[in-house]
Amino acid sequence: MKRILVCTDGSVFSQSSYHYAAWLATRLTAAVEVLYVTDERSQAAAEARNFSGSIGVDASDALLNKLVALEHEKAKLNHQRAKHVLQEAQQVLSSHGVETVNLIHEVGSLVDRFDEFEAHADLVVLGKRGEAAAFASGHLGANLERIIRASHKPCLVTSRQVQPIERLLLAYDGSPSCQKMLTFLVESPAFQGLELYIVTVAKSAEDQTAIAHIDEAKQQARIGGFEPVCCLIEGNPEIAIAQYAEDAHINLLLMGAYGHNRIRHLVIGSTTTQILRSSHIPVLLFR
Amino acid sequence: MNLKTLKRDWLSNVRADLLAGTVVALALIPEAIAFSIIAGVDPKVGLYASFIIAMVTAIFGGRPGLISAATGSMALLMIHLVKDHGLQYLFAAGILTGILQILFGWLKLGRQMKYVPRAVMVGFVNALAILIFLAQLPQLTNVPIAVYVMTTAALAIIYLLPRVTTVLPSPLVAIVTITAISLFAGIKVPTVGDMGSLPSTFPPFLLPQVPLNLETLNIIFPYALTLAIVGLLESLLTASLLDELTNTPSDKNQEAKGQGIANIVSSFFGGMAGCAMIGQSVINIQSGGRGRLSTFSAGVFLLFFMLALGSWVERIPMAALVAVMIMVSIGTFNWSSLLHFRKVPRSETAAMVTTVLITVLSHNLAIGVVVGVALSTVFFSRKIAKVVFVDKVLSADGTHCTYSVAGQIFFVSVDDFLENFDFHEELEKVTLNFSHAHIWDQSAVGAIDQVVLKFRRSGAEVELLGLNEASATLVEKLAIHNDPDALKKMASH
Numbered sequence: 106m107k108r109i110l111v112c113t114d115g116s117v118f119s120q121s122s123y124h125y126a127a128w129l130a131t132r133l134t135a136a137v138e139v140l141y142v143t144d145e146r147s148q149a150a151a152e153a154r155n156f157s158g159s160i161g162v163d164a165s166d167a168l169l170n171k172l173v174a175l176e177h178e179k180a181k182l183n184h185q186r187a188k189h190v191l192q193e194a195q196q197v198l199s200s201h202g203v204e205t206v207n208l209i210h211e212v213g214s215l216v217d218r219f220d221e222f223e224a225h226a227d228l229v230v231l232g233k234r235g236e237a238a239a240f241a242s243g244h245l246g247a248n249l250e251r252i253i254r255a256s257h258k259p260c261l262v263t264s265r266q267v268q269p270i271e272r273l274l275l276a277y278d279g280s281p282s283c284q285k286m287l288t289f290l291v292e293s294p295a296f297q298g299l300e301l302y303i304v305t306v307a308k309s310a311e312d313q314t315a316i317a318h319i320d321e322a323k324q325q326a327r328i329g330g331f332e333p334v335c336c337l338i339e340g341n342p343e344i345a346i347a348q349y350a351e352d353a354h355i356n357l358l359l360m361g362a363y364g365h366n367r368i369r370h371l372v373i374g375s376t377t378t379q380i381l382r383s384s385h386i387p388v389l390l391f392r
Numbered sequence: 393m394n395l396k397t398l399k400r401d402w403l404s405n406v407r408a409d410l411l412a413g414t415v416v417a418l419a420l421i422p423e424a425i426a427f428s429i430i431a432g433v434d435p436k437v438g439l440y441a442s443f444i445i446a447m448v449t450a451i452f453g454g455r456p457g458l459i460s461a462a463t464g465s466m467a468l469l470m471i472h473l474v475k476d477h478g479l480q481y482l483f484a485a486g487i488l489t490g491i492l493q494i495l496f497g498w499l500k501l502g503r504q505m506k507y508v509p510r511a512v513m514v515g516f517v518n519a520l521a522i523l524i525f526l527a528q529l530p531q532l533t534n535v536p537i538a539v540y541v542m543t544t545a546a547l548a549i550i551y552l553l554p555r556v557t558t559v560l561p562s563p564l565v566a567i568v569t570i571t572a573i574s575l576f577a578g579i580k581v582p583t584v585g586d587m588g589s590l591p592s593t594f595p596p597f598l599l600p601q602v603p604l605n606l607e608t609l610n611i612i613f614p615y616a617l618t619l620a621i622v623g624l625l626e627s628l629l630t631a632s633l634l635d636e637l638t639n640t641p642s643d644k645n646q647e648a649k650g651q652g653i654a655n656i657v658s659s660f661f662g663g664m665a666g667c668a669m670i671g672q673s674v675i676n677i678q679s680g681g682r683g684r685l686s687t688f689s690a691g692v693f694l695l696f697f698m699l700a701l702g703s704w705v706e707r708i709p710m711a712a713l714v715a716v717m718i719m720v721s722i723g724t725f726n727w728s729s730l731l732h733f734r735k736v737p738r739s740e741t742a743a744m745v746t747t748v749l750i751t752v753l754s755h756n757l758a759i760g761v762v763v764g765v766a767l768s769t770v771f772f773s774r775k776i777a778k779v780v781f782v783d784k785v786l787s788a789d790g791t792h793c794t795y796s797v798a799g800q801i802f803f804v805s806v807d808d809f810l811e812n813f814d815f816h817e818e819l820e821k822v823t824l825n826f827s828h829a830h831i832w833d834q835s836a837v838g839a840i841d842q843v844v845l846k847f848r849r850s851g852a853e854v855e856l857l858g859l860n861e862a863s864a865t866l867v868e869k870l871a872i873h874n875d876p877d878a879l880k881k882m883a884s885h
Contacts, residue, residue, distance in 0.1 A: 155678050157554035158415040158561035160723030165674045169637050172677075176639070217396060 107135035110226035112215065112252070114141065115190035118232025122263040123194055125387055126230045127201030128270060129261070132295045133228075136205035139194040140222055142215040143183045184210075216251045223258050230261045233381065250378060253362055253390055259289065260362070263387045272300045274355040275326075275333075276346050279305075279318040282361030286391040287322060290359070291329030301326055301333040304349055306342040343379035355386060362390035401456045405682045412681025413689025415561045419672045419720065420446070420461050420694050421705070422563075422713035423524075425584055427467035430527050431664065432474040433482070434588035438462040439698055440595040441663030446691030448654035449668075450684045454646030455631040457638065457682050459673040459690060460654060462666040464524045465622055468755045470664060473615045481612055483600035486659030488609075488616035490652040493624055497648030505628050505644070509772075511740040512764035513629055514729045515747025517670060519760055520626070521725035522752050524671075528714045528721075531582070538579050539711045546570050546715030563716045570712040571704075584713070585706030591698050595661035618758045620652075623667035625761060627651050630668040637677050671720035739771035777805035780829075782812035791820040793852075802832035806839040813843055819852040827858030837870040844873040 111126045113119040130137045161167070191208040198206045211218070223229055233249065253260050273296055277283050290296055303322050307315035319335050326333040338345045350358055362377045381388055420442050428438030442461035449460040474482050496502075508516075532539065546566040553562040574581055584590070602608050631642050647668075655665040676686055698705065733741055743764050751760030780799035787793070801809055824843065831837060844854045859867060 155554070155558040155680075156411060156415050156561055157558045158419055158563050158675050158679065159550050159554045159719060160671060160674055160678065161551065162722060162725075163727045164671070164678070164723035165633055165637065166728060168674060168678050172637060172639075 107133050107227045108225055109133070109135045109137045110223055110229045110258075111137055111139045111194065112142075112222075112229065112231040113139055113190060113194055114232075115186065115193070116232060116234070118234050118263065118265055119190075119194070120197070121265055121267045121387075122230050122232045122261075123197040124201065124267045125261060125263050125270075127198050127203050129228065129230070129295060130198070130203045131201070132297075133293065135227070136207065137198055137203050138207040138209055138226065139191055139198070140209045140211065140215075141187045141190050142218075142222075143180075143187055143210070143212045144214060216248050216255065219252055219255050223256055226258055228259050228261065229256055230263065233262050233264055249381070253377070253392075257392060259286075259392075260390045261387055262381055262390060264385050266385065268356050268386070270299065270356040272302065272353065272355050272357075274302045274304065274346075274350050274353065274358050275322065276342070276358065276360040277303055277305050277318055277322040278342075278361065279314070279321070280361050282391045283322075286359055286361060286389075287325045289391070290331075291325060297330065301331040302349075302353055302355065303333045303335045304346065305337050306340060306345045307337060308339065310337060310339055312337075342376050343383070346380055347383045350384060350386060358384060358386055358388045360388065360390060362392050401684045403683070403685070405680075406685060408680035409683045409685035410689050412676050412679035412686045414693050415679045416459055416672055416676045416681065416686070416690040417693035417697060418561055418564050418567070419675050419716065420459070420669075420690060421697065422716040423464060423669065423672070423720065424462045424694075425587065425713060426527060426531075426717055427462060427464045428664070429587050430464070430530075431467040431470045431482075433479060433664065434590075435584065436589055436591040437479070437482075437662060437664050438467070439591050439663075439694070440661055441658045441666050443691040443694040443698075444595065444658040444661055444663050445654040445666040446687055446694065448657050449647075449650045450688035450691065451650075452646075452653045453650030453684075453687070454643030454648075455634055455668075456640075456642075456684045457673070457676055457686055458627070458631055458634055458642075458647070458668050459676050459687055460627065460651065460666060460668045461672070461691075461694075462664055463626065463669050464527055465520055465626055465757050466619055466665050466667055468523060468527070469615065469618050469622060469758075471755075473612070477611055480601045481608070482664060483598075483659045483662070484602045484608065485612040485615045485619065486663075486665040487600065487656050488612055489619040489623065489665045490654070490656030490659065492616055492620035493652030493655065494649050495652075496620065496624060497645045497650075497652060500645045501624075502628060502644030502648055505625075505632075508625070508761065508765055509740070509743065509768045511736070511743040512747050512761055512768055514726050515744040515764050516625065516629065516751070516757060516761055517724060517726050518729060518744070519748045519751035519757060520670065521721045522748065523755065523757075524717060524721040524724065526752070528717050531710045531714045536579075536581060538574075539581050539709070542570050542574070542579075542581065542709055542711035543715050543718075545573075546712045547718060550715060550719050563719065566715060567708055567712045570715075571708050574709045575707060581709045581711060583706060583710060584708045587710070590702050590706060592702055593699075594695075595663065597661055600659065618756060619665050621761075622757045623651055623655070623665065624648055625757065626670070627668035630670050630673050633670065634673055634677060637674075638682060671724045674723060739775070740768070743768045743771065773802070773804045776800050777802070777808060780805045780808050782809065784812070784814075791818075792823070793817065793819050793821070794823040794825060796825040796828070798828035800830050800832060801836040801839065803835035806835050809836075809839055810842065813846075815846045815850055817850075819847070819850070822847045822852045822854045823857055824854065825857045826860075826863065829863070830860065831863035831866050833866075834870060837867055840867065841871055841873045844871075848873075 109126055109130050111122055126137055187210045191210060195206050195208060231252065303319060303326065305315050305319040315337055319337055323333055323335050338349060377390065424438035424442040425435040428435045445460050470482055473485060549566040549569060550562045553565055627647055628644050631644060631647050635642050651667060658665065729744065746767055747760045747764030750763045751757050780801065783796040785794045847854045
């Protein structure tokens with residue numbers, strides 16, 4: 106049985122991730138685990154705003170009691186919220202025909218403990234932004250990039266709108282993560298019967314390695330029973346891929362994540378981040 | 393220390409940490425100045441120490457949010473060193489203190505804190521509070537009446553203002569108000585400026601001017617050792633207090649190393665040795681400080697106050713600082729321990745009171761703690777020794793007697809153990825059943841020997857039963873009753 110891990114925080118973006126997770130789970134006949142993590146730091150820094158700098162009789166005992174009372178209330182609210190969010194997730198998932206749904210509530214830091222959480226999962230689903238980022242589009246969630254970088258599993262990053270998935274776009278550059286992606290495409294029942302588009306972006310249309318790449322991808326896809334529409338486009342990957350996806354009315358983009366090193370990332374930014382930011386469709390990332 | 397924890401320790405709580413740092417810096421000034429005077433050095437020695445120690449422990453310490461600086465408990469230990477040998481030896485002792493503390497941290501002696509029972513900890517805290525309070529008395533004797541009025545007024549502001557608003561640090565308001573009044577009214581009272589020179593520059597780096605020989609080591613080592621012990625005790629105690637308050641763990645051995653590094657750096661820059669402070673750390677947590685940044689910013693703000701406002705700091709009447717220190721002492725004292733006098737076992741109260749008395753009399757927290765721990769150990773072993781039971785069952789025909797022993801048999805309990813045997817009965821067989829007992833030491837084995845041999849002398853066969861493995865090994869190794877020459881040896885005793 107395959108397992109899909111859905112990270113939720115109860116925000117609007119989580120809603121759409123339930124839908125996509127349900128779609129994937131039914132196609133893969135996978136179990137869905139819904140994870141809600143209560144951030145422990147927000148609990149620890151309980152509001153004790155007292156700048157009087159004055160300590161009275163039994164100062165530390167009094168302060169301890171006060172902090173315990175404050176954190177108790179806060180933790181209780183957090184538990185209630187977690188329960189509510191998880192129950193909602195279960196409802197949505199069940200109503201979409203997912204049979205096995207496990208609800209997990211943890212306290213800690215999602216990013217710091219992500220390794221543990223994803224250890225048993227085959228695929229991770231999470232919203233592009235969370236509750237912390239309002240609706241400032243063009244920004245990514247506070248945890249997203251760190252989680253994708255830390256993750257060893259394919260990650261589906263969901264957008265706010267939910268669309269039925271009919272057309273897939275595979276951005277192929279021949280890297281190892283793209284190889285993994287092709288294997289997944291061919292072996293897994295998830296995308297069988299969908300329209301497949303494959304693009305490779307190159308500096309010029311005569312780039313031999315690019316042509317070789319796209320042929321290779323095409324052959325692999327054919328083995329998997331797809332009839333891909335292949336295209337080699339010139340230009341800047343981040344712009345060209347997003348543009349192509351828009352023009353072809355693509356519903357799901359598959360690509361390798363963070364293929365380049367950190368130094369390049371520092372100087373010109375990461376292609377993955379750019380595409381995640383600008384696209385309005387879910388993106389399935391492979392490391 | 394990886395990047396993740398570093399980031400969390402420093403940057404998870406920036407705004408609150410900075411605000412708390414400001415509040416704490418204000419509470420550091422009076423202690424640094426007051427105890428520099430007690431130690432017999434210029435206030436600048438304490439102030440340099442305070443901001444250096446705060447900044448260095450923020451970086452290297454094991455407990456985020458812990459406030460360390462020049463403290464009273466350490467200053468009290470330095471008085472004689474400064475008086476007899478001078479400031480340079482104080483710096484040398486500070487460096488040695490730091491080295492010892494790093495060594496203690498490296499040897500993971502933080503764990504050995506478990507040998508200090510709660511009663512002694514409470515005694516330590518109470519003694520510390522009393523010492524801080526007593527240290528204020530010289531400022532309150534043989535002074536104009538105005539000083540008493542000012543101290544009372546400052547105390548009133550410190551305790552009453554928080555009832556109106558908790559946005560303003562009340563010690564600051566008290567200090568500013570009292571200073572303003574004394575300046576405008578032109579009242580002649582002792583001020584900080586009268587106590588010695590204040591820092592006007594960044595601290596200069598200097599090597600202690602002492603001869604590097606065995607004689608110097610002889611002078612400074614005893615001081616350094618006590619300083620290191622007292623510093624670590626107070627620091628680790630405060631660290632556990634913060635662990636409890638913030639519900640987060642800390643690395644005690646790293647804290648010991650951090651304290652050591654801080655003391656070395658402080659001594660090289662003309663500061664004295666210091667340690668963590670209970671009162672100020674509680675103020676930090678109360679003000680919302682949680683991360684390393686709170687401690688670090690307390691140090692930086694302290695430096696800023698001194699350098700930017702130095703000429704104003706000189707004019708602060710001592711009365712205002714005395715009031716702040718009285719507050720710290722009241723906040724540090726464990727008042728509930730007085731309420732619990734009747735509830736806690738009398739032996740623990742005795743240990744606590746003894747710790748306090750010895751410390752207050754000797755002005756040395758290390759002696760107080762050592763005596764407290766020793767006393768607690770004695771009390772504890774006495775209690776354990778009382779739980780020795782010997783049950784005697786005589787067979788129907790009166791020839792076979794079984795003694796069942798339960799409890800811990802060791803040097804304190806052997807007398808109670810021996811009292812239970814009757815050697816004057818006419819018996820053929822004696823069985824000693826140790827299933828519910830543990831044999832701990834030579835004294836215990838000696839006592840068993842004595843029992844066995846005495847029964848043998850009165851003609852009975854003796855059998856030992858039910859010894860657990862550890863006890864059996866000990867008996868096998870040390871007992872003489874199985875030895876052919878046993879009686880001879882016994883006689884030679």
